[in-house]
Amino acid sequence: MIKDIVVRDAGGKGLGVFALRQFRKGGFIFRRRYGRIVANTSVDSLTREDRRHLCELDYARSAVLLAPGCYLNHSCEPNAMRSGVKVLAWKRVRAGEEITIDYRLNAFGSRRSRCLCGSASCTGQITGDFFSLSPRQQRDYLPFAPRFIRLEYRRRTAS
Numbered sequence: 001m002i003k004d005i006v007v008r009d010a011g012g013k014g015l016g017v018f019a020l021r022q023f024r025k026g027g028f029i030f031r032r033r034y035g036r037i038v039a040n041t042s043v044d045s046l047t048r049e050d051r052r053h054l055c056e057l058d059y060a061r062s063a064v065l066l067a068p069g070c071y072l073n074h075s076c077e078p079n080a081m082r083s084g085v086k087v088l089a090w091k092r093v094r095a096g097e098e099i100t101i102d103y104r105l106n107a108f109g110s111r112r113s114r115c116l117c118g119s120a121s122c123t124g125q126i127t128g129d130f131f132s133l134s135p136r137q138q139r140d141y142l143p144f145a146p147r148f149i150r151l152e153y154r155r156r157t158a159s
């Protein structure tokens with residue numbers, strides 16, 4: 001069981017995932033679990049709740065995330081990073097802190113959404129696209145990005 005984290009109210013963002021202990025930089029926090037895998041073309045048939053908790057796997061498919069992983073909120077300056085289904089500390093995480101990841105890691109497209117992360121670099125709006133990150137962030141995140149993003153990155157930097 002996952003005992004080092006807890007899901008609770010994160011203010012305007014709804015629910016969030018919070019650390020119950022400190023995690024050192026790079027440390028393993030928990031593993032996310034996938035429910036149904038759906039074709040991106042049939043996302044509209046999902047319930048509203050399932051649509052809120054999608055994780056893009058590649059150009060064609062998305063996974064519906066199960067609790068507690070589905071409650072991880074986005075931050076433009078996250079303290080955690082995903083590597084596949086594993087969630088790792090990107091910076092040191094203190095007990096009681098909300099654990100956040102950057103949704104742009106595995107996103108491709110131009111969907112825009114409002115951002116309530118409140119970090120210094122946040123413009124209040126995020127574009128759900130890895131390639132909307134700064135060149136430096138793209139380089140930092142690349143080893144953790146899914147294969148389809150890494151291939152696209154190589155294609156773009158080669159030309």
Ligand SMILES: [Zn+2]
Binds near residue numbers: 076124125
């Ligand atoms: Zn933000």
